[in-house]
Amino acid sequence: MIPTKERLAQVLYTAGLHDLERAARAGQYDDYESKSLTPIHDLVADLLRARRKDLAQRAASGEWDGTDAEARRWMTENSLIGGEYRKRPVVVTAFYFGEGDGPTLVRWIGEPAALLREGGKEIEIATLEGTMVAAEGDYIIRGVKGEFYPCKSDIFQATYEGVGEER
Numbered sequence: 001m002i003p004t005k006e007r008l009a010q011v012l013y014t015a016g017l018h019d020l021e022r023a024a025r026a027g028q029y030d031d032y033e034s035k036s037l038t039p040i041h042d043l044v045a046d047l048l049r050a051r052r053k054d055l056a057q058r059a060a061s062g063e064w065d066g067t068d069a070e071a072r073r074w075m076t077e078n079s080l081i082g083g084e085y086r087k088r089p090v091v092v093t094a095f096y097f098g099e100g101d102g103p104t105l106v107r108w109i110g111e112p113a114a115l116l117r118e119g120g121k122e123i124e125i126a127t128l129e130g131t132m133v134a135a136e137g138d139y140i141i142r143g144v145k146g147e148f149y150p151c152k153s154d155i156f157q158a159t160y161e162g163v164g165e166e167r
Contacts, residue, residue: 001067003070004030004064004065004066004067005024005025005027005030005064006025007064008024008029008064009021009025011055012024012055015052017047017050017052017055020046020050023046024043028042029042029043029059029064030066031065031066031070031071032070040059040062040065043056043059043064044056087159091163092143092144092160093141093142094139094140094141094142094151094156095108095139095140096138097123097136097137097138097140098136098137099136100120101136102116102120102123102136103116103120105123105140106123108140109123109125109140109148113126114126114148117133121135122136123150125140126148127148127149128147129149132149133150135150137153138151138152138153138156139151139153139156141156
């Protein structure tokens with residue numbers, strides 16, 4: 001497979017944009033080699049200055065963004081650890097915040113870490129990441145280190161299952 005920067009350089013050469021072609025071969029517009037934080041933005045701007053709106057649109061649409069394979073190679077070459085991860089199967093305790101459950105859940109969490117708001121329809125929770133608010137319909141989770149945090153019902157349903165349940 002032809003590297004992205006080489007494919008771009010070929011297009012720029014064919015278009016007669018030789019200065020931009022040399023910049024592409026040098027990695028100036030490469031997501032992983034460029035010193036710029038916004039190499040594709042730079043490419044779009046240079047193409048617009050060259051009055052090549054057609055190529056600028058192709059660049060803006062992602063045609064010359066780095067590929068996943070190029071990202072993996074770059075991460076390996078730069079000793080970065082990355083990839084896809086799956087959550088470990090840890091057991092947490094969680095309760096659904098139903099109508100009228102606010103006072104009971106505040107007692108479970110403990111004051112001052114939890115405070116009722118909006119007439120008991122919300123609970124302000126001091127979490128490891130700062131203050132968060134749980135509303136009726138959310139779940140409140142006690143994590144593996146004893147910390148508490150709210151979780152929207154749809155996220156909870158997609159992420160957790162009851163112990164002993166199978167999907």
